[in-house]
Amino acid sequence: MIGSGLLIAGLSQCDLALGQSPDEKDLIFRTTDPRNAEPALGDLVKHWITPVKHFYVRSHAPNPVIDPESFTLQVEGLVKKPLTLSLDALSKLKQHTVTATLTCAGNRRAEFNKEGKVGGVQWQAGAIGNAKWTGVQLADVLEMAQLTDNARHVWFEGLDEIKRDNGTIPFGASIPIEKAMQTEPDIGALLVTQMNGRPLTADHGFPLRTVVPGYIGARSVKWLGKILVSDQPSTNHYVATAYKIVKQTKPLDWKEAGPIYRFPINAAIAADEEISLGPGTFRISGYVLPSGISGARIRRVQVSTDSGDTWVNAELTGAEQDYCWRLWNAKIKVTESTTEVIARATDTKGGFMPYRVPWNAKGYLQNSWYRVPVKVQ
Numbered sequence: 001m002i003g004s005g006l007l008i009a010g011l012s013q014c015d016l017a018l019g020q021s022p023d024e025k026d027l028i029f030r031t032t033d034p035r036n037a038e039p040a041l042g043d044l045v046k047h048w049i050t051p052v053k054h055f056y057v058r059s060h061a062p063n064p065v066i067d068p069e070s071f072t073l074q075v076e077g078l079v080k081k082p083l084t085l086s087l088d089a090l091s092k093l094k095q096h097t098v099t100a101t102l103t104c105a106g107n108r109r110a111e112f113n114k115e116g117k118v119g120g121v122q123w124q125a126g127a128i129g130n131a132k133w134t135g136v137q138l139a140d141v142l143e144m145a146q147l148t149d150n151a152r153h154v155w156f157e158g159l160d161e162i163k164r165d166n167g168t169i170p171f172g173a174s175i176p177i178e179k180a181m182q183t184e185p186d187i188g189a190l191l192v193t194q195m196n197g198r199p200l201t202a203d204h205g206f207p208l209r210t211v212v213p214g215y216i217g218a219r220s221v222k223w224l225g226k227i228l229v230s231d232q233p234s235t236n237h238y239v240a241t242a243y244k245i246v247k248q249t250k251p252l253d254w255k256e257a258g259p260i261y262r263f264p265i266n267a268a269i270a271a272d273e274e275i276s277l278g279p280g281t282f283r284i285s286g287y288v289l290p291s292g293i294s295g296a297r298i299r300r301v302q303v304s305t306d307s308g309d310t311w312v313n314a315e316l317t318g319a320e321q322d323y324c325w326r327l328w329n330a331k332i333k334v335t336e337s338t339t340e341v342i343a344r345a346t347d348t349k350g351g352f353m354p355y356r357v358p359w360n361a362k363g364y365l366q367n368s369w370y371r372v373p374v375k376v377q
Contacts, residue, residue, distance in 0.1 A: 026039065026043070026053040026054060027039055027053070027054070027056075027057065028040065028126070030121045030122055030123065031121060033062065034059040034060055034061050034062055034063075035057050035059050035062075035063065035203060036057060036058055036059060036121045037056065037057045038056045038057075038123060038124065038126030038127050039054040039055075039056065039126050039129075040126070041124075041125060041126055041268060041269075041270040041271065041286075042270050044126055044128070044129070044270065044287065045270045045285050045286060045287050045327050048130060048317070048318035048319065048325075048326075048327060049099070049130060049131060049132060049196065050129035050130050050131055051196070052131075052195060052196055052198070052201060052204070054129070055129040055131060055195075055204065056104065056126055056127045056128065056129055057203045057204070058104050058121070058127065058217060058218075059160070059203070059222070060160065060162045060171050060238075061160040061161055061162040061163070061171070062160070062161075063160070063202040063203065063223075064158075064159045064160050064161065064223050066159060066206065066207055066223060068087055068206075068207045071086065071087055071207055071208070072084050072085060072086055073085045073086075073090070073191070073208060073224065073225065073226070073227065074225065074226045074227070075141060075142075075144075075145045075226075075227045075228075075229075076226070076227075076228055076229075077151075077155070077227075077228040077229035077230050078147060078148040078150055078151045078229040078230060078231065079142075079145035079146055079147055079148065079151075079229050080145070080146035080147075080148060081144070081145050081146050082145065083141070083144060083145050085141070087193065087207055087208070090135075090136055090191065090193070090208070091193070093136040093140055093141070094136065094137070094140065095134060095135065095136060096134070096135065096136065096137055096184065096190060097132055097133065097134045098132070098133050098134075098184075098187055098190060098211070098213065099130065099131070099132050099133075099319075099321065099324055100130070100131070100133060100187070100211060100213035100214075100322075100323045100324060101128065101129065101130040101213075101289055101323060101324050101325045102128070102129060102130075102131070102211070102217045102220055103127060103128040103129075103216065103217055103263050103266070103289060104121075104123060104127035104128070104216065104217045104218070105216040105217065105218055105243055105260055105263070105364045105365060106120050106121060106123050106127065106362070106363055106364060107123050107125060107126075107127040107128055107266065107366070108123060108124065108125050108127075108266070108268070108366035108367070108370075109121070109122060109123045109363035109364075109366060110122045110123060110124055110363075111366050111368075112359055112360070112363040112366060113363075115359045116359050118359075118360075118361065118362060118363035119361075119362065119363070120362060120363055124273075125268035125370070127217075128266075128287070128289065128325070130324055130325050131195050131196050132195070132196050132197065133190055133192045133194070133195060133211045134192065134193065134194035134195075134197070135190045135191045135192035135193050135194065135208075135211070136190065136191050137183055137184075137188065137189075137190060137191075138154070138180050138181075138188060138189040138190060138191055138210070138227075139180065139181045139182065139183050139188055139189075140183075141191060141227070142154070142180060142181065142227075142229070145229070147177070147229060148229075150231045151177050151229045151230075151231070152176070152177050152230065152231045152232065153174045153175065153176060153177060153229075153230050153231070153232060153233050153234065154174060154175055154176075154177060154180040154189075154227060154228075154229055154230075155172060155173070155174040155226075155227065155228040155229070155230055155234040155236070156172060156173045156174065156175075156210050156219075156221035156224055156226075156227060156234075157170045157171075157172045157221070157224070157225055157226040157227075157228070157236070158170045158171040158172065158221045158222055158223045158224060158225060159223040159224075159225040160222070160223050164237065169236065169237060170225070170236070171221060171222070171236075171238055172221065172234050172236025172237070172238055172239060173210075173218060173219045173220075173221050173234060173236070173238060173239060174219075174230070174233045174234035174236075174239050174259075175189060175212055175215065175219055175261070176261075177229075179212065179215075179261075185322075186294050187213045187214075187294075187322060187323065188212075189210055189211065189212045189213075190210065190211045191208060191209075191210060191224065192205070192208070192209050192210065192211045193207060193208055204222065205221075205222030205223050205224070206223070208223070208224045209221060209222045209223065209224050210224055213292075213322065213323035214262055214263070214292030214293065214294070214322075214323045215261050215262060215263065215292060216243065216260050216261070216262075216263050216292075218238060218243045218260075219261065233259060239259050240254070241254040242362070243259060243260050243362075243364070244257035244258065244259060244260060244362075244364075245257055245260065245360045245362075245364055245365065246360060246361050246362065247359075247360060247361060248361060249361050249362075260364060260365065261292075262291065262292035262293065263289070263291070263292045263365070264291055264292075264351060264365055264367045265288075265289065265290055265291045265296075265298075265345055265346070265347050265351035265352065265353060265367060266288070266289050266345075266353065266367040267286060267287065267288035267289070267301055267328075267343050267344070267345040267353060267367075267370055268286050268287055268343070268370050269284055269285075269286040269303075269341060269343050269370055269372050270284070270285050270286050270287070271284065271341070271372045272372075273372075273373070274372070274373045274374070274375060275341075275372060275373070275374055275375070276374075276375045276376075276377055277334050277338075277374060277375075277376060277377065278334075278376065278377045279334055279335055279336055279376060280333075280334060281331060281332070281333050281334075282331070282332055282334060283329055283330070283331050283332075284303065284329065284330055284332055284341065285327065285328065285329040285330075286301075286314075286327070286328055286329075286343060286370075287325050287326070287327055287328070288301050288316070288325060288326055288327075288328055288345045289324075289325040289326075290325075290347040290348075290349070290351060291347055291349050291350075291351035292323060293349045293351075294322055294323075295322065295348070295349065296322075296347045296348060296349040296351065297320055297347060297348045298316060298320075298326050298345060298346075298347050298348075299345075299346045299347055299348050300313055300314075300345065300346055301313070301314035301316065301328045301330070301343060301344070301345045302314065302343070302344055302345070303330045303332055303341060303342065303343050304341070304342045305332050305333060305334055305335070305338045305340075305341055305342075305374070306335075306337070306338070307339070307340070307342070308342060308369075311344075312330050312331065312332060313330070314328040314329060314330035314343075315328060315329055315330065316328050317329070334374065334376060335376075336376055338374050338376055339373065339374060340371050340372060340373050340374050341371070341372045341374055342369050342370065342371050342372075343369065343370040344369045344370070353367050353368060353369055353370070354367070354368055354369075355368060355369055356368050
């Protein structure tokens, strides 16, 4: 059976845009309450700048309803001048537009289930997107507030309401002060009001969110309501006891593990879960994201159809810049003995996709060789 995303132009030679399904909905919802959804991979790799309709949605609670006229951002903690900023006040500060890729720490989580069941949203490889973000530099706001000498971390708190066994909490995150105070060209963090030149949608944090380039998406808090400067990382559940790599989820395991910040190199093939092809030469496509380190660039993407015995170098497309993915395509040869297509990548900062990623209880940072089963017709 031919996968729904394949465009076949002949059985011996053709170009494929694997996974493209224009008749399907814009997003595939993994949960609807809260809203968690990812695009079909074929839609995802059509554009270097991801359209909002194809940008993944990650939420831990229902979208809050916020009146922009009465909205204010509170800045407090280890500062000499606490701030209360309206959207109008933020709009009068110097605006910056930065292109950056966000990716969920759980992207590709479902692959871990082959080794052992993991909880959380069962993402395939679509919890990633590249967008233009417009707003003010966090560093500019923190300078207005005048940090004290013992400032070490910056906490973010959202206006969403997450119901937990011990009460209702906001989604929260924190980043080291060194990251928070970075300015262009070394991008630290932005307080964002626009995505791809238009106001944020409710799904993406209207009216204000953080964007922290190079860090997992969980550090880019949506519906931002409060910034607190501290001498320690946030005590919010999503920093203190979540978004960490642990084998078990006992209290000591959480305490011993540190928060995840940077994302690792990753790549995917834009294909259905299994594809059917006749022997021949085909062109496939996908995305690749370098490690979340300033200056990291993709060195190469390689594809194999013979279990890794030989590899073909892919062609990279899209702009090459900090904290951004690139798209790729490659010509592959399928034979009677082909059982899967494999992709792997390396970057200029030493990042590489390993053969296997050790299993972890929350299914974070899956970036092993990307594999798509092939059924030869």
